[in-house]
Amino acid sequence: xxxxxxxxxxxxxxxxxxxxxxxxxxxxxxxxxxxxxxxxxxxxxxxxxxxxxxxxxxxxxxxxxxxxxxxxxxxxxxxxxxxxxxxxxxxxxxxxxxxxxxxxxxxxxxxxxxxxxxxxxxxxxxxxxxxxxxxxxxxxxxxxxxxxxxxxxxxxxxxxxxxxxxxxxxxxxxxxxxxxxxxxxxxxxxxxxxxxxxxxxxxxxxxxxxxxxxxxxxxxxxxxxxxxxxxxxxxxxxxxxxxxxxxxxxxxxxxxxxxxxxxxxxxxxxxxxxxxxxxxxxxxxxxxxxxxxxxxxxxxxxxxxxxxxxxxxxxxxxxxxxxxxxxxxxxxxxxxxxxxxxxxxxxxxxxxxxxxxxxxxxxxxxxxx
Numbered sequence: 422x423x424x425x426x427x428x429x430x431x432x433x434x435x436x437x438x439x440x441x442x443x444x445x446x447x448x449x450x451x452x453x454x455x456x457x458x459x460x461x462x463x464x465x466x467x468x469x470x471x472x473x474x475x476x477x478x479x480x481x482x483x484x485x486x487x488x489x490x491x492x493x494x495x496x497x498x499x500x501x502x503x504x505x506x507x508x509x510x511x512x513x514x515x516x517x518x519x520x521x522x523x524x525x526x527x528x529x530x531x532x533x534x535x536x537x538x539x540x541x542x543x544x545x546x547x548x549x550x551x552x553x554x555x556x557x558x559x560x561x562x563x564x565x566x567x568x569x570x571x572x573x574x575x576x577x578x579x580x581x582x583x584x585x586x587x588x589x590x591x592x593x594x595x596x597x598x599x600x601x602x603x604x605x606x607x608x609x610x611x612x613x614x615x616x617x618x619x620x621x622x623x624x625x626x627x628x629x630x631x632x633x634x635x636x637x638x639x640x641x642x643x644x645x646x647x648x649x650x651x652x653x654x655x656x657x658x659x660x661x662x663x664x665x666x667x668x669x670x671x672x673x674x675x676x677x678x679x680x681x682x683x684x685x686x687x688x689x690x691x692x693x694x695x696x697x698x699x700x701x702x703x704x705x706x707x708x709x710x711x712x713x714x715x716x717x718x719x720x721x722x723x724x725x726x727x728x729x730x731x732x733x734x735x736x737x738x739x740x741x742x743x744x745x746x747x748x749x750x751x752x753x754x755x756x757x758x759x760x761x762x763x764x765x766x767x768x769x770x771x772x773x774x775x776x777x778x779x780x781x782x783x784x785x786x787x788x789x790x
Contacts, residue, residue: 423777430772435721442768446761453756459749464757471743472736478743480624486735487694488513490632491687492713493720493727495547498639499680501722502656504558506677508551508569509684510710511576515550516543516685518580520692521591521605521699524612535611539689540631547685548678550576555677559670565677573710580701591699605699614693628690635683636724642679643724652676684710719765721772737761 451461473479492509499506520539527535554568583589585603593599593606614627643649655662655672662669687709696703716734720726741754 423779424770424774425777426774427772435772438768438771439719439765442764443761445768446764449764450757450760453753453760457753459753464744464749467744468737468740468757471740475743476622478739480622482732482736482739483623483625483629484695484735485739486731487626487629487632487690488687488707488709489713489716489731489734490629490636490728491683491690492709493716493731494632494636494639494713494724495680495684495687495710496714496717497720497722497724497727498643498683499676500717501643502652502672502676503659504555504673504676504680505566506551506554506569506680507566507714508554508572508710509680509687509713510708511569511573512547512550512681512684513688513691513710514573514576514580514704516547516688517691517699517704518583518591518688519543519546519685520689521608524608524692525590525606528609528611530611532611532615535609536614536627536693539612539693540686543685543687543689543692544682545685547681547683547688549681551677551681551684552674555674558677559673577701577705580699580704584699584701593698608692608697612693613697614690616694626690626694628687628694631686631690633728635686636728639679639683639724648672648675684713715762715766718769719762721769734762 447465454461454464471478472482492513495509495512496506519542523538523542524535527538550572551569553572554563554565557563557568558565583591584605588594591605593604616627617625617630619625643652651662651667651672654665654667655669659669688704691704692699712734716727716730719734720730737758741758744754
């Protein structure tokens with residue numbers, strides 16, 4: 422058996438492989454469910470209903486998908502250029518810190534100013550944090566996977582320090598019990614981002630609409646501009662880009678900054694859309710930055726596909742809580758989620774490579790003949 426890289430990928434294969442991967446995942450999950458004494462059809466029906474059709478389910482799914490849209494876009498814009506930014510988690514933290522600080526500083530100002538300042542602050546903080554590994558990659562040829570990953574821990578420790586280990590500007594010191602149970606200061610009412618309702622049961626967070634606008638901007642940037650063309654060339658062949666006179670260092674910095682900007686706005690969205698204070702545990706527990714990498718990979722780095730995959734992953738996570746119970750443990754939900762993600766990612770091998778079967782002697786004799 423040989424695995425060969427495809428010179429070109431047919432369009433039908435780009436659709437058939439993801440669909441087939443999901444189908445295989447459901448078959449494998451059905452075997453696991455049967456082995457544990459559960460009805461697969463009933464479990465899948467409940468999974469779909471809890472994610473999309475139950476009252477309020479779609480709103481909860483969109484809520485879970487919003488941060489994944491930002492971190493998925495952050496990973497996609499870097500990965501498609503060959504820059505592996507694993508630091509969206511830390512960039513989201515820094516964006517949340519900056520956005521919360523600006524919101525507290527602008528208390529008493531109007532809603533438009535508050536929200537606009539939070540978005541800008543989150544974008545600047547996320548971009549600045551991503552430029553650290555970007556600068557090291559561009560000028561010191563340092564592996565950005567390691568540096569961006571390590572900076573996640575630095576950002577997480579800094580976030581915990583601001584709330585749990587010091588009486589910082591972000592920490593609430595006035596409410597009863599604040600010393601025993603540290604938490605962030607509640608943000609002003611004007612810093613709460615609006616929601617938009619469609620019908621009686623669907624609520625769309627403002628952050629999700631921001632993510633849609635950013636996905637459109639990224640699509641135009643990569644598909645219609647000189648920067649996008651140069652980024653594609655650098656991703657395919659850095660040596661050819663240098664030979665053509667392209668400024669590879671500048672483009673590395675721009676791409677890493679753009680990636681961090683998107684993740685930082687995701688942190689601002691967490692403050693304004695959902696948490697309304699700087700919440701270290703709430704930001705760290707879901708692992709939005711790492712899940713965003715999975716979202717970007719499943720979407721094949723397409724910004725619009727990132728939005729769809731984020732909604733699917735958000736629905737899967739949201740439905741997992743509904744399935745949990747005395748007869749359906751949380752570990753089994755995690756197994757189902759892992760099987761679906763593993764099969765979907767593993768199917769990407771068939772998009773990029775083909776598998777050939779044959780006897781080793783016949784393979785070796787072919788060139789001689």
